[in-house]
Amino acid sequence: MLDLKTPPTHPLVAASILSADFGRMAEECRDVLDHGADLLHVDVMDGHFVPNLTMGQDMIRGLRRHFPDVYLDVHLMVERPDDYVDSFAQAGANLFAFHLEVCREMRDNGVDARALIDRIHDTGMHAGMVINPPTPPDELEPYLDALDLVLVMSVNPGRSGQAFIPEVLDKTRWIKRRIGAGTRLEMDGGIKPTTAPDAVAAGADVLVTASALFGAADRSVVIEQFHRSGE
């Protein structure tokens, strides 16, 4: 199992299964892992925070059964992540990442981020906070020392295959200066071999990839390019 807390020697590749062939999910995951992906990224959408619906705890349970030693990074694009902590932990998630935009800093009756981080940690999962492209990073600051991972969205969330938004690189550098060695900085959206070097130069050490990886003619070449994108 990947040790998320140890700074990686090269950028980690988080394969986002949103672009996998859902009818052959286990086979698809096996393939990207065999070609060098470091972890699996699972995008959960509730039809409210974003319009789309994707997958939930049963997908995590199935992946955990097939891949007992693979790190499962769960990105919750949902209005009430606090409703799902225990069920995702029981299903076998390793990282539970929720959006700053659903927290009380940004909306009435929003989620209490501090309490949620504590609950996530009580289950034994790592805690991640996600920030959308238009959101300034200031409200993240009080939580940075408690987080195991910060996820900077480099597209507006909701679907795969969108273009990378370079304006998020400033915010990424800002966050990088404020996190400790045990906190990973992940970037998600429009990551390709051509955009990854900028993401890594700004401080990202975990790269999420859906369409560029699952759509590649040679997946091992793409993963190798991501692993070398800091060189």
Ligand code: DX5
């Ligand atoms: C978007 C999801 C991403 C998405 C990335 O809302 O959070 O993880 O799958 O897709 P690509 O890599 O195609 O931009």
Ligand code: ZN
């Ligand atoms: Zn994602």
